Amino acid sequence: MTPTREDQHWMYHNMVTSRRFEEAIAKIYFDGKSPVFNMANGPIPGEMHLSDGQEPVAVGVCAHLNPEDIVTATHRPHHQAIAKGVDLDKMAAEIFGKKTGLSGGRGGHMHIFDADVNFACSGIIAQGMGPAVGAALSRKMQGKPGVAVAFLGEGAVNQGAWHEAMNLAAVWNLPFVCVIEDNSWGISVPKEASTAIANNADRAAAYGIKGMRIEGNDPYAIYEAAGEAIARARAGEGPTLLEVETYRLAGHFMGDAEGYRPEGEKDDLFAKDPIPKMRARMLAEGAATEAELDAIEAESAARVEAAITFARNSEDPAPEDALTAVFA
């Protein structure tokens, strides 16, 4: 299954929007944090985990999803949120901790919740598994359409919750897809030091489901594999486990000195940046013209700028708002 011309444009657009968004956040993040870097300061305080380089996974999967489908994501959620259609203005405002944010500033960057497009994320490793599997169960019980996708890092498969939820999805034959973004690092710990097997898709055998590993951080290959997995889920044929090779171009979080990376790794990764690669491929295959891609890029940049401006110009929440919304 190759993406249509339209799908390719959509994928490229979302990859570029995500990248521009991360670049904008990265720049603003350091405002107020120099010369002394203190996470508490500046317009965007707290931890910040950027998704630069991992965009192909988000778009290759979300190209097959509708707003009613469910996505759970992690502490590194911006690329998936954008590809799932989370409101960019409100998401930016949430990251800035503004009243107009998705959660009025209560959640911040690790807690992006958008009920309109069924998107949620959280900061505890593997925590999205249970809720995604539960949403898949709910759709099945209610006889409603929809699949649930849990995005996780490769570090998450060593968490008990991951295995328990995987088994549950399989034994109940739920419309669920687990997508592991293998960027080969869990903070400073390389995959081979933490994980007993090289290919996490092999773990699908333990649950009697289909598993597949996709190499090369390639949006086309991801699109194809995810398309099959999601079609299977929609057809009532149960869950799938996908592991996707991807690259983390940024540090684990902003401020990470990345001393643990082998020399030259970053240069190699930047040389494989998936965005210029996709652009080149579309041009080579005649899937887009220079002018079309330039227009997409300009539109992404403008969209991001508008979202950042919205966030910056929004009001802070009232301090006492902290005490509201605890209960329904």
Next chain:
Amino acid sequence: MNKPNERKLTIARAMAEAMQQEMQIDPSVFVMGEDIGALGGVYGNTRGLLDEFGPERIRDTPISETAFIGAAVGAAQDGMRPVVELMFVDFFGVCFDAIYNLMAKNTYFSGGNFKVPMVLMTSTGGGYSDAGQHSQCVYGTFAHLPGMKVVAPSNAYDAKGLMTAAIRDDSPVVYMYHKSLQGMGWLGTEAGATVHVPEETYTVEIGKAKVVRPGKDVTIVSLGMGVHNALKAAAKLEQQGVEAEVIDLVSLVPLDRDTIRASVAKTGRLIVVDEDYMSYGVSGEIIATVTEHDISVLKAAPKRIAFPDVPIPFARVLEQHCLPNPDKIVAAWDEMKAA
């Protein structure tokens, strides 16, 4: 307390030095946790240990807290003295069974036949907008459940001595350090936490509170970061001619009730400062410690300044509205005085 030529350390370095010295004299001591090897711990408290002791004794783990904390229990029962790190205390949710049903209970279940000499070190606290899964203290949650000692240093001297004492203790010790005291610049460290630390090994007694500032008008009890807020409030109160006595609990389990009672018997007034949630926690326990013993010593109803019973919000204005601070302590005194 600091003299000009004395060596000052951050809490991070004091913790690392205690582990280093204990590892040098006791081959059964080893360290496990996420990113504690090459990275030296997210909060710097294992920095340098990998170089000296190698990956056999300084073990980076998978993100598998149930497995490695459970494994520490087994290793401890089998003659080792593991120090394990739970990177943020908030993550206890994924591994609490190993902590409170195994680590904390196996000594009792076995009638003392099994010892569980391990240390669970874990970061606590907020104030830097890391939101509700990375900013909690949950002191009361750990202290509530029987079978584990719980300590929380407010400065580097205590940090080293408590770590040494915790490693040597034959019971499990939960060692809760506060991110804002750690000495990591990126967390904006409280200067008062970086103090003189002797090079030689020493212990700080687990279960003994410290009067860190004497006074006669009001007792302010706190722990960890709260001690620094209490000391700042006491300095402000001094300008009003009020002498506040500040008690650093140092240890929650065992709790040094005598020191608290003796102080309140003298001052007649009690303010408790706790960054943990207000209800069912440390602040209530401290007040009960006084009132159930002798309510007649109180000249005014006790006050507590704690985190309100809401999840910790991300936005700076929201979080700062909830956190204890020196002004809130001074305001509590003003209300107490007016009452």
